[in-house]
Amino acid sequence: MLTGIATASAYTTLGKPFPSLLVDAYHFYSIVELPSWERTEPLPHVNHRLVAVNGETLPKEVPLPSPLERYERMAGTAKETMAHLGFEDPRGRSLPPIHSRISRFGAEEFLFFFVAYALAAWLVLWSGGMVFTVSGRPAARRAYAFWSVVAFLLLLSFYDYHTNAWLAPFFSIAAVGIPLGALWLAYAFPKPPQWRATVIRRGLIALTVLGAGTAISLIVARFTGWNIHPIRSAIDHLMAPSFVILAGVVLLRMRRSTGLDRTELVTASWGLITTPLLIALVHVLTLFTGRDVRHLVLPFAVLLFPLSIGYAMIRHNILEARTVLTSRMLRVPFALGAILLSLLGTSLAWLATRNEQAVPKLLVLLGLALFLLLMVLARHLQTRLFFPTTLAFRGTVEGLSDRLAALRDIPAIQRAVEEVVVKTLPTVSAQVVEPGGLVELSYLPVDAQERLARGENLWTAQSPREQHLLIPMRSLGELRAVLLVAPKRGAALYTQEDIHLLETLSSLGALALHNAEVVQELESIRRLEVSSAQKEKQLTLSALSEELCHEMVYPLNFLQELLRRGAGGQPLDEEDLSFARDEVDRMKRMLHSLRRLQLPTPQLAPLQLLGHIQRALLLVREPIHEKKLSVTIDVPPELTVTAEGGSLVQLLSNLLRNAAQATPEAGSIGIRLHQGSTGQLLDIWDTGPGIPEHVAPVLFTSRRISTKPGGYGIGLTVVQRIAYTFRWELSFRRESERTFFSLTLPHST
Numbered sequence: 001m002l003t004g005i006a007t008a009s010a011y012t013t014l015g016k017p018f019p020s021l022l023v024d025a026y027h028f029y030s031i032v033e034l035p036s037w038e039r040t041e042p043l044p045h046v047n048h049r050l051v052a053v054n055g056e057t058l059p060k061e062v063p064l065p066s067p068l069e070r071y072e073r074m075a076g077t078a079k080e081t082m083a084h085l086g087f088e089d090p091r092g093r094s095l096p097p098i099h100s101r102i103s104r105f106g107a108e109e110f111l112f113f114f115v116a117y118a119l120a121a122w123l124v125l126w127s128g129g130m131v132f133t134v135s136g137r138p139a140a141r142r143a144y145a146f147w148s149v150v151a152f153l154l155l156l157s158f159y160d161y162h163t164n165a166w167l168a169p170f171f172s173i174a175a176v177g178i179p180l181g182a183l184w185l186a187y188a189f190p191k192p193p194q195w196r197a198t199v200i201r202r203g204l205i206a207l208t209v210l211g212a213g214t215a216i217s218l219i220v221a222r223f224t225g226w227n228i229h230p231i232r233s234a235i236d237h238l239m240a241p242s243f244v245i246l247a248g249v250v251l252l253r254m255r256r257s258t259g260l261d262r263t264e265l266v267t268a269s270w271g272l273i274t275t276p277l278l279i280a281l282v283h284v285l286t287l288f289t290g291r292d293v294r295h296l297v298l299p300f301a302v303l304l305f306p307l308s309i310g311y312a313m314i315r316h317n318i319l320e321a322r323t324v325l326t327s328r329m330l331r332v333p334f335a336l337g338a339i340l341l342s343l344l345g346t347s348l349a350w351l352a353t354r355n356e357q358a359v360p361k362l363l364v365l366l367g368l369a370l371f372l373l374l375m376v377l378a379r380h381l382q383t384r385l386f387f388p389t390t391l392a393f394r395g396t397v398e399g400l401s402d403r404l405a406a407l408r409d410i411p412a413i414q415r416a417v418e419e420v421v422v423k424t425l426p427t428v429s430a431q432v433v434e435p436g437g438l439v440e441l442s443y444l445p446v447d448a449q450e451r452l453a454r455g456e457n458l459w460t461a462q463s464p465r466e467q468h469l470l471i472p473m474r475s476l477g478e479l480r481a482v483l484l485v486a487p488k489r490g491a492a493l494y495t496q497e498d499i500h501l502l503e504t505l506s507s508l509g510a511l512a513l514h515n516a517e518v519v520q521e522l523e524s525i526r527r528l529e530v531s532s533a534q535k536e537k538q539l540t541l542s543a544l545s546e547e548l549c550h551e552m553v554y555p556l557n558f559l560q561e562l563l564r565r566g567a568g569g570q571p572l573d574e575e576d577l578s579f580a581r582d583e584v585d586r587m588k589r590m591l592h593s594l595r596r597l598q599l600p601t602p603q604l605a606p607l608q609l610l611g612h613i614q615r616a617l618l619l620v621r622e623p624i625h626e627k628k629l630s631v632t633i634d635v636p637p638e639l640t641v642t643a644e645g646g647s648l649v650q651l652l653s654n655l656l657r658n659a660a661q662a663t664p665e666a667g668s669i670g671i672r673l674h675q676g677s678t679g680q681l682l683d684i685w686d687t688g689p690g691i692p693e694h695v696a697p698v699l700f701t702s703r704r705i706s707t708k709p710g711g712y713g714i715g716l717t718v719v720q721r722i723a724y725t726f727r728w729e730l731s732f733r734r735e736s737e738r739t740f741f742s743l744t745l746p747h748s749t
Contacts, residue, residue, distance in 0.1 A: 002156055003118065006167060009160040010114040014107075016068060016163075017075030019083040019100040023050050023067050025161050025168035026221065026228055027058075029087060032162060032295045034108060044087040044095060046236075047229065051094070052086030063223040066165040075102050090229045105163075112347055113295070114159040119340040120299035121155035124148050126332050127306030131313070136320030136464050139188035144309065147185055150177030151302060158295075165222075172218035175235055176211045179242035183207065186242075186249040189272070190264060190318045240284050247273045260465070260491060264318040271308020275301055299340070306333070314386055317491040320464040325386060325495040334378040342370035389424065389497040396424045397504055404512040406694040408519050414481070417509040421485060425498060428486040432509065435479050443468075453479045457499065465491040471502045473510035480510040555583035558619055579618055586646045602644035602725050609639045609648075609682075613671060616652035623660040624669075632670030635682075639673065641745060643726050651722040654715040655684040655741050662688030662739065678729075682743040690734045699732065 020037045022030040029044045051058055053074050074083040084097045128148025135141035154174035157167035187193070187200055214231055221228045250272045254265045278301050310333070312318040314325060346367040383390050400420045407413050414432035421430035433441065438449060443460040445451070448470070451458060458470040471483040483506045488494065562580055566572055613633060617624070624631060641648070652671075659669040667687040674681055691699060700720065719741075723730045729744040 002153075002167065002170070003122075006114070006118065006156050006160050009164040009166050010110055013068060013105040013159075013163045014110060016072065016105050017102050018068075018071040018105060019074050019085060020103045021085075021100055022162040023070065025067065025165035025171070026064060026232075027051075027067070027070065028232070030162055032113065034112065036108060037103065042098075044098065045089070047090050047233070048087040048095060049229075050085060051088050052097070054084045055086070055097075057086075060225055062225040064165075064225060066163065068163045068165075090233075108347070108350070110159075111343060113162075116299045116340060116343055117155045117158045119336050119343070120303055121152045123303055123333055123336045123340075124155065124306055125152040126336070127310060128152070130329065131309065131319060134319070134321040134323040135313075136322055137188075137191055139192050140190050140319055143181070143184040143188035146177070147181030148306070150174045150181050151305075154178060155299060155302070168222055169219040172222075173215045176215040176218070179235070179238045180204075180208055180211045182242040182246045185272075186246040189250075190268070243275075243277070247277050260316065263490060264312055264316045267316055268308045268312035268318055271304040271306075275304040275308075300344070303337070303340075313493070315490055315492050317465050317493055321493065322459075322464050322467075323493065324499060325493045327382065327387065327496070330382055330386070334375070334382065338371050338374035338378060341374055342367045345370045387495050387497050389495065389501050392424055393497070393501055393504075396420060396501065397508065400505055400508055402693060404508060405692065407512065408516055410513060410516050413509060413512045413516055417483065417505060421483065421502065421505060424501065425485070425488055427488050430486065431484045432473070433482045433484050435481065438482060441484070444470075452482055457503075469494065469499075469502070471499075471506045473506040473513065475507075475510040475514040478514075480513045483509070555587055555619070557622060558583060561622065576618075579615060582615075583619075589646070602647050602722075604642050604644055604726070606640045607643050607645055607648060608637075609641050609673075610635050610637050612643075612645065612648045613652055615649050616656055619649070619653040620657045620660055623657065627660065627663065627665045627667070629660060629663055629666070630668045632668065632672070634670065634672035636673065641726075647722045647725070651719050651726075651743075652684070654719045658715055659684055659686035659688070659739075659741075662686050664688065676742075676744065678744055680745040682745060683740045684743075685738045685740045687738055690739045691732065700730070 020033075021043065022032045024030050027050045029046060029048045029050065031046055050070065053070070058070070074085070081102045083100050083102055085100060086097050087095045089095060125148055128145045131148075132141045132145040135144075150173065152174075153170045154177075157171040157174065160167045161171040183204055187204055193200065214235070217226070217231055218228060220226065221231075250265060250269055254262060254269060257265055278297070282297065309318070313321060346363050349366055350363060400416065403416050403420075404413060407416060417432055418430045421427065435449075435452075438444065438452075441460075443462050445458060445461060448458055452470060452472040455472050455474055457472070460468045460470070462468070465487060467487065469485045471485065472479055473481040473483055483502065485502060488498075559580055562572060562576060610633070613635060617631065623629075656669065656671070663669055663686045669684075669686045671682065671684050674683070699716070720730055723743060727746060730741065731744070732739065732741045734740070
């Protein structure tokens with residue numbers, strides 16, 4: 001409502017005349033001016049009051065007319081666009097008249113003295129509301145909220161106080177409240193002193209009561225015409241000392257404090273010390289010279305207060321806030337700050353050019369460009385200063401996932417999670433606690449066990465700068481462990497991104513713990529199975545039958561496809577039928593081997609490699625067609641190798657099928673021959689994702705290794721066995737986004 005009244009008041013002044021200088025609601029000369037206002041002679045002192053216009057003494061009306069009414073009277077009686085103004089000093093002595101040019105309130109005055117001040121006012125008020133809402137120190141939050149409210153009133157009513165004076169009572173209250181707010185901040189920020197606290201508080205209460213009476217007197221004087229010079233003088237003389245006291249108290253506390261308390265004060269000191277000293281210095285210069293630029297620096301200097309306190313609260317929780325920082329909390333100050341700075345930049349551009357022919361649209365475009373640029377910079381600055389977890393989120397999660405994939409030991413998994421949390425946040429410490437160990441933790445809520453089991457995050461019942469965060473580590477609805485995280489270094493506030501990262505890391509850790517438990521159970525089961533095996537013949541039968549069953553899938557699939565084509569009326573060429581007869585014969589030999597419980601000794605002979613590659617591709621053409629894979633064969637037609645025909649097709653079909661299954665749709669597989677250092681290399685390659693890091697070390701040393709869902713891990717075992725009988729060497733590598741399984745052929749091949 002106040003902002004609406006102030007906006008309406010400011011809007012009514014546009015185009016109205018004024019004598020290139022301003023007076024306040026009590027008709028005292030105001031030091032407010034812009035560099036663009038022309039000055040031809042010395043101006044009066046801030047204690048001088050306007051009493052005459054063009055030689056005519058002004059009547060002392062009660063209540064006092066608004067300054068804007070006086071300005072319009074000057075314009076109405078001025079000759080040749082000049083006004084002759086008479087002032088008197090506090091003793092009632094008349095001063096020589098001042099000649100001032102009549103100007104018009106325009107966009108420059110409106111934007112700088114109202115819009116800029118209003119934006120700064122809302123930034124200050126927003127910071128006061130945030131501090132009052134989240135602060136855990138009552139004295140500090142009340143003192144800062146009081147200061148922010150009076151600063152808001154002062155900034156918002158500043159322009160109106162020099163024009164319509166609709167909000168003059170609020171400005172008077174603010175003028176008294178600003179020095180009182182500084183004294184209350186000196187007492188309560190960040191917490192009251194331990195020495196003579198009661199005496200100091202009583203003194204401040206007495207000053208506040210006196211200030212309230214002073215403010216009431218100023219308001220009444222507006223309607224009675226009382227002489228307020230003594231009150232104004234007292235306020236002016238109290239303004240500078242109050243800010244000096246605030247800066248001095250902060251410096252004294254910094255000198256006497258140690259550890260985290262000192263760090264907190266140092267973080268907030270650049271605003272708590274610089275702003276008061278700057279305002280006090282400018283005010284002292286005003287008292288001695290009668291000239292001031294406070295009105296030009298005020299809307300920007302006053303913002304150092306909330307910025308420094310907000311930064312200290314986020315970085316070191318100086319006000320013991322019990323909250324989690326989110327990016328939404330910072331949208332208002334960043335947006336208002338960007339508007340304010342873009343307005344300042346546009347104004348400086350206008351003052352630098354002073355070109356009356358400048359197109360207003362260009363200035364508007366400049367302001368919009370500055371605003372967008374500042375918002376982008378603010379977003380990056382916000383992320384780097386307060387939300388660095390956002391930048392490290394993906395890398396941290398991927399790093400922990402890769403690390404946990406290779407771990408099977410529960411203590412090792414717990415240490416991995418703890419180390420990543422401490423490194424990323426950063427926090428003082430992190431600990432993975434088993435559910436049974438929660439009873440040993442202190443400061444836990446009564447229903448902590450039940451709430452953690454439901455998946456709720458908890459804080460310990462300690463002070464805001466000492467409280468620990470508990471994140472449940474749940475998998476399949478069961479509480480596997482609890483991640484206990486200490487406060488962040490410097491007691492910085494946890495952000496929403498921190499919580500999301502911790503929840504993700506906890507989920508990964510819970511899954512790894514669950515997998516470790518399953519692996520341990522499976523290992524126990526495997527040991528039981530091995531110990532229960534009584535005869536080597538049964539093991540041999542099992543291994544042989546698994547291999548034969550695995551290998552019979554290829555010809556059966558091929559025959560099934562031929563039957564489907566025949567049933568559909570498609571012609572079957574002689575090559576397919578010949579290949580089908582060969583595969584039936586091979587299955588008969590497999591069954592014969594099963595009856596004898598022994599694989600036949602391969603009969604090695606020189607064979608043409610390309611023909612057997614084509615036969616192997618016929619066996620795996622189903623997944624190739626389904627995924628629309630491209631197949632590349634780079635093998636000389638005349639190349640011969642020493643091998644056994646059926647086993648060679650079996651070896652190649654296993655490697656090609658693995659390549660086809662590992663490759664995504666529309667990918668590529670192939671087979672090529674090239675010369676290596678130890679002989680010719682036959683590479684079967686694919687463009688799939690490759691072998692997982694935790695599988696690669698045991699790929700050729702363990703049975704039943706598979707990277708495919710539902711796979712049995714038999715095919716690679718068959719390939720190894722056949723390659724060994726051929727005296728070929730099998731290896732794999734990853735390069736150029738391809739996975740290669742290489743067969744080293746002897747020089748004699």
